[in-house]
Amino acid sequence: MKVQTSAFELVFDGKTVNLPDGQFIFVNQGTSYVPVRFISYALQKKVVWDSATKKVTVTEPSANELTVLREYLMNAAGEKGKQSSVGGTTVTASPISAAFVFDGVARNLPAGQSAFIVNNSIYVPVRFMSESIGTQIKWDSANHRISGESKSYREEQQSNGDDGGKSDGSTGGEQGTNNGTSSGNGTGAGSAGGSGVVNKPTYEQIKSEADSKLESLYNSAKSSFLSLAQQYLSATDKAAKQTIYAQGEAYLSDITSQFNAILSDTEAKLTANGYSTAIIQEYRNRFDSEIAAGRQTLAAMMK
Known part of the structure; x- marks a missing residue:
């Protein structure tokens, strides 16, 4: 069937990320669909597709895989406040019968809903993704924004909360010291900079x-x-x-x-x-x- 794509900003772990070329967000019969693989990646989850059994398996990545996923998302970084997906494009979505396993638990789509395939990517309802992964994915239709936080991101925020504040504070302090030296009495590195000498x-x-x-x-x-x-x-x-x-x-x-x-x-x-x-x-x-x-x-x- 033909579906119309929607323009949305995707914000995960506090950062805007862009969908790859050829992937979209669309609505069918009042249900919003997103690509399983990319949204899983955005939530820092590993995805395996078994074409023989038509099964999608989503699991926690290993430490090395997590590093790769984070680099992948860095490369997909978008501009805050800008659309991450292309809207107004008509694409062909074909229903696909697929099994889904999230962290070892088989999950079934709600009655009356189906998975679709568009350009070789599998799409499911955004609410199904949210409930299956166990992470709230917020759908803000008014501001055209989809947002969520990965498990590892939440844990890092909690464990580094105090340290993060200290780090920001010390960085700011260092910048303040450098600026003060440069514009102060002309001593140390600031003086050298003021006289046009380039530090080795x-x-x-x-x-x-x-x-x-x-x-x-x-x-x-x-x-x-x-x-x-x-x-x-x-x-x-x-x-x-x-x-x-x-x-x-x-x-x-x-x-x-x-x-x-x-x-x-x-x-x-x-x-x-x-x-x-x-x-x-x-x-x-x-x-x-x-x-x-x-x-x-x-x-x-x-x-």
Whole structure:
């Protein structure tokens, strides 16, 4: 059947996230439908689709999987107050008979409601998702906003409540001290800045910047390979699988180029400031090991 998509802002764990291209929110017979996989990801849950049994299994992710999910959501970050989904588009929604298991418990759709598939993504009523995962998903039709909080996010907020306040306070204090020094009597780093002298970065600062960039690249790569693996498992014919494999190879090449660019920049900064560049080889050894593991994954996918 043909359905009309709706424009909504998706806010999970306090941040706006955008739906991937080709995924939507729509209403059918007064019931609002959302994509199972993306909403589960937004609530930091793992999703497995068994095409043979037509079963969707939603569970808590492992620590490594949680890291990947968080990176995935960072890449899906949107602008606060802006729409996360495209509205006014007519798409074809086909009913699908599927079983759902949430955290080991089988869940049935309410009587008279059905799951649908749109562009190879499964959609269920938003209330069904909320009740099955055990997390309130708020549907604000007046402000066109859907919001929710993951279990891990709530736990982090509770456990880090006091520390978070201290952290914010100390950061603000540091900024206040720096600003005060810069605009004060012209002493210390503030004086140097005022006289136009550029402070020499420390070795630790250069290394920390490189570590941050490489960690981001690493997590992004893991997220992308997870997505490719899921697509591969969902593919139904050999040609589609070969296409996904080729995408994996192309992505490995792109990751290598990005890695080399980060290393080149880091090595240049270390050299310019008279520091040892021995760390560059350590970075490369780890990268080569991760790339080898990625290629093994690609090879295993083709068996």
